[in-house]
Amino acid sequence: MAEVRLENITKDFGRVRALEGLSFHIEDGEFFVLLGPTGAGKTTTLRTVAGLERPAAGRVLLGGEDATGWSPAQRDVAFVFQQYSLYPHLTVFENLAFPLRAPGKKLGAREIRRRVEEVAAKLRIESKLDNKATALSGGEMQRVSLGRALVREPACFLMDEPLSSLDAKLREGLRVELKHLQVELGATILYVTHDQVEAMTLADRVGVLVGGHLQQVGPPEEVYEYPDNLEVAQQMGHLPLNLFPVEEEAVRARGIDRIGVRAEHLRVLPEEQAGPDDLRAEVLRVERLGAEEVAFLRVGNRRLYAMGEEHGRFPDAGEVAVRVETDDSLAFDPSGRRLDRDPGGRGEAPPGGESPADAARRMARGLRD
Ligand SMILES: Nc1ncnc2c1ncn2[C@@H]1O[C@H](COP(=O)(O)OP(=O)(O)O)[C@@H](O)[C@H]1O
Ligand SMILES: [Mg+2]
Structure with missing residues (x-):
């Protein structure tokens, strides 16, 4: 796992300034939640860390190294999307093994099986390994998506509202499990959401993003109780x-x-x-x-x-x-x-x-x- 640091990131899409002077850091092993309404720049922030967007200005540091010019593949970060993006024609096992078969990984069949089974057990989908991905419930599909990130053992996880397409009960269950898992693995996670309950319950620290500006960063209870401004106060309440x-x-x-x-x-x-x-x-x-x-x-x-x-x-x-x-x-x-x-x-x-x-x-x- 590795520390992540954003320094003064600015990103424009044509005339739209999506991010302005964005700076924050995520400590090694920290669960950092970026909270903000739709259009705040959350996804753009994640894509910038992943190397899918180039900032107009500023730097991204991964594990202390300037990664701004690195390709996505060089960055060793795993992305979990809002919509599960599984290969429907493959089994759960093959979906989980897929990232491990990437060129350059060179893992043996036994090592791949070991990692897949370990992750499947953690996510309680070991009995589904032979199912086709399409034969799963929504909650199971999102577990497989998480699993595909976990098997890679990346330096850092980037999660884009991964629970928002699940129904309320599943969402709460998986939220609790995700927090357990993060603590157990000591994972570094940048998690973005518009849901303040997720921010309050998952975050070691929360950053409130509104209109491409980071308004405030701190432990969730502190930001809730001592918001710096009205926008933060309104974001943090349920x-x-x-x-x-x-x-x-x-x-x-x-x-x-x-x-x-x-x-x-x-x-x-x-x-x-x-x-x-x-x-x-x-x-x-x-x-x-x-x-x-x-x-x-x-x-x-x-x-x-x-x-x-x-x-x-x-x-x-x-x-x-x-x-x-x-x-x-x-x-x-x-x-x-x-x-x-x-x-x-x-x-x-x-x-x-x-x-x-x-x-x-x-x-x-x-x-x-
Ligand atoms: N590829 C793009 N082209 C043009 N505008 C974009 C693009 N991606 C994002 N934007 C704009 O940047 C702003 C931030 O978007 P986004 O990062 O997706 O916000 P969020 O994830 O917080 O909802 C929005 O105004 C959005 O319309
Ligand atoms: Mg988004």
Whole structure:
């Protein structure tokens, strides 16, 4: 396995700048997830590391060596695509053995069999080795795709949304297995996805890519809790971020333009427990997901999202009181940059409101107290 380093990569497609000044590194044995919406430049980043795209500027280093001019074959990286690209007329065994039969590999039949069987066992497809690739389920096909990367024992794996074409249950199962496998093998993985759950659960570190710009890099919990800006905060949540514009001058004077509150930090209370500073919201819909519940709320013309981990926490309809758990709110300046919470100011960050003006009034009160 090897360290991967991108330095100041810029890539244009005609007039479209897909990547701009992209720099990050992946440590040997690290699971690095690049998270971003469609069109962010994720696939272009992977293709650049693989040598399938030439950057207009910048360098790619593999294992400390400048690989920018190397051909894909020289790079010793294995690509796993979103769509499994198996040879349908070959058996699972032959699909797995294929990369080992490449010219220049010169492996004996016994060594090929040993590696294929070892990988098949790891991926729990050993009973399918004689099946035609077309006689597999989607999950099995994606295991074979992973297996074809694994048998090569490459310096680094590049994975382009490899789970996104699977249904939810398979996706979760394979996600857990992939993480196990990576730890067991000590594999270096650059994994790209638009799915923040995958980023949170798989990554040692996550990089958030928006519009070809790397916004922030760090351990997923840290990026989630301390996003540098609004775009990162919105990428990292699994529900939309509740955003309250600020109009009150006293608050704006502190540079605060918007307040963001995550769904799990909005407390929903029965009407009789409401305090004077709590919002009144109408419950539009409650989704009960077993272990957690999500409430879709409306305050005036504003939509709010609340999440709770207790069963039966939210009433299905009617009015509720909503309280902002203030210490976890995020304050943003007009450019979208997150402002630091006041030092030692737990509980000092301002709550939201049913209208921007009311929100700001309450926040101002909290800030003055
Ligand atoms: N071969 C190409 N030709 C022209 N434009 C491209 C090409 N590949 C990617 N792009 C453009 O580059 C940007 C980034 O694309 P891509 O890397 O595929 O994003 P992602 O994988 O994050 O969805 C997009 O605007 C896309 O339209
Ligand atoms: Mg892509």
